Amino acid sequence: MSVSGYNVIDFDGHIFMNESDLVPYFAKAYYGRPVELEGVSGLFARGDTWHWRVTARKPFAVPEGKNGPAEDPDVSGWIDYLDHSGVDATVLYPSRLFHLSTVHDVDFAVAIAQAYNNFLFEKFTKHDPRIFGAALLPLQNGQVAAAELRRAVKDLGFVTGIMMVASMPKPLSDESFYPLYEEAQNLGVTLAVHSGSDPGLGFDRYFRHMAEVHALYHGFCLMMHAVSALFSGIYDDFPKLQMAFLEGGSNWLTYVIERIDPQYKRKTKRTHRTLKLGPPSEYIKSGRLFWHAEIDKQSLPY
Numbered sequence: 001m002s003v004s005g006y007n008v009i010d011f012d013g014h015i016f017m018n019e020s021d022l023v024p025y026f027a028k029a030y031y032g033r034p035v036e037l038e039g040v041s042g043l044f045a046r047g048d049t050w051h052w053r054v055t056a057r058k059p060f061a062v063p064e065g066k067n068g069p070a071e072d073p074d075v076s077g078w079i080d081y082l083d084h085s086g087v088d089a090t091v092l093y094p095s096r097l098f099h100l101s102t103v104h105d106v107d108f109a110v111a112i113a114q115a116y117n118n119f120l121f122e123k124f125t126k127h128d129p130r131i132f133g134a135a136l137l138p139l140q141n142g143q144v145a146a147a148e149l150r151r152a153v154k155d156l157g158f159v160t161g162i163m164m165v166a167s168m169p170k171p172l173s174d175e176s177f178y179p180l181y182e183e184a185q186n187l188g189v190t191l192a193v194h195s196g197s198d199p200g201l202g203f204d205r206y207f208r209h210m211a212e213v214h215a216l217y218h219g220f221c222l223m224m225h226a227v228s229a230l231f232s233g234i235y236d237d238f239p240k241l242q243m244a245f246l247e248g249g250s251n252w253l254t255y256v257i258e259r260i261d262p263q264y265k266r267k268t269k270r271t272h273r274t275l276k277l278g279p280p281s282e283y284i285k286s287g288r289l290f291w292h293a294e295i296d297k298q299s300l301p302y
Contacts, residue, residue: 006088006130012246012292013078013090015124025115025122030108075127082130089130091159092120098196101139101168109138113148121156133158134192139168142179149180153187160189160244165225166196172225173232181238190242190290195221218248223256230260230280231272235288242288250291257281 073081078090094116103109113136125133135152137145145161152158161184163172170176172193184191195218207213222245235241261279264272277283 008086008088010087010090011244013092014095015073015092015120016095017119022112022115022119025118026111029114029118030111075124075131078124078131079128082128089132091132091134092124093134093162093192093194094120094136097136098164098194099167100136100164101166103138103140106138106140106144109140110144110148112136113138114151117148117152117156117158121158125157135161137161137163137180139163139165139177142177142181145177145180146183149183149189150187153189160192163191163193164196165193166221171228171232173228173234178234178237181234181241184242185238185240188240190244193222193225193243193245195219195225195245195247219252220248222246222248223252227256227260227280230283231264233273233275235283235286236276240288242290244290244292246292248292249297250293251297253284253291257284 078092081087082090097112097116100109100112103112116136117133120133125131133152133156135149135156135158137148139145149161152161161180165172180191226245229235229243261281264275264279267274275283277286283289
C-alpha cells in the first residue's frame with residue numbers, strides 16, 4: 001500500500017490508548033491463541049520519570065478557565081477530520097510505547113508490537129483508505145524487527161515502520177539492525193525514526209518541570225541518532241534505505257551540519273570510515289533522508 005496520489009498527507013498523526021485496549025490483542029500475540037486475561041502490566045514500558053501524558057475523550061474544564069481539548073479521537077473522529085480539514089490522508093503513530101526497546105524479554109516485546117499493530121489495523125486503518133498505519137517495531141534485534149515490518153506491510157497494509165529510539169541502548173548504526181535495514185530497503189519502505197525522552201540525556205537530573213524537558217528532548221534525541229547514522233556508513237551499505245527523522249523539528253540540522261563536516265575532514269583511521277558521497281552533509285542533501293518541519297515554525301524560512 002502507498003500514500004502516493006494524495007496531495008496533503010499528515011505523516012505523523014497520533015492516537016491514544018490505554019493498556020487495557022491492547023490486552024486482548026497482546027494475549028493472542030503472546031500465547032498464539034485468544035486467552036482471556038484480567039490485565040497485563042508493563043505493556044507501556046516507562047523509560048524515564050517524565051514520559052507521561054494526560055488525555056481526555058471529551059473537553060474538560062481546567063482551573064485557569066480554559067477548556068482542555070479532547071485529544072483521543074476514535075476512527076470516526078479521524079474520518080471527520082479528513083472530511084473537513086483539507087488533509088487528504090494520515091499516517092497514524094502511537095502516543096505511548098516510546099520505550100519499547102527497554103523491554104528485555106524479546107518475545108514479550110514482539111507480542112507488544114504485534115498487539116499494537118493489530119489494534120491499529122482493527123480499530124483504525126481498515127475502516128478508511130485514507131488512514132494508514134505506521135508499524136511499531138520491536139528493536140530488541142534486527143531479525144524480529146524485520147519480521148514485524150514485513151508482516152505489517154504485507155498483511156496489514158502499513159506504509160512505514162517506527163524506530164522508537166528513546167532509551168534505545170544502541171545507536172542506529174549498530175550492526176544488529178542490518179536485517180531491518182535490508183528488509184526496509186527490499187520492501188521500499190521508509191523507516192520513521194521517532195524520538196522521546198531519554199534518561200541518558202540527563203533530563204531526570206537537570207530539570208524540574210515537564211515544559212523544560214518537552215522543549216528539548218525530541219531534538220536532542222534525534223540529533224544523537226542522526227549523527228551516529230551519518231558517520232557510520234549505513235547509507236552506503238544500504239543504498240536504497242530511506243529514513244524520516246520525526247517529532248523534533250529540523251532547525252537543529254544547521255548546527256549538526258556545521259559540526260559534522262569539519263569533524264569528518266579531520267578523519268583519522270581510528271575515528272570513522274570513508275563515506276562514498278564525501279562529508280556527512282551530502283547524505284542530508286541526498287533526497288533519502290527526511291526531516292520533520294511544521295509550517296508555523298519561526299525558523300523554517302531559514
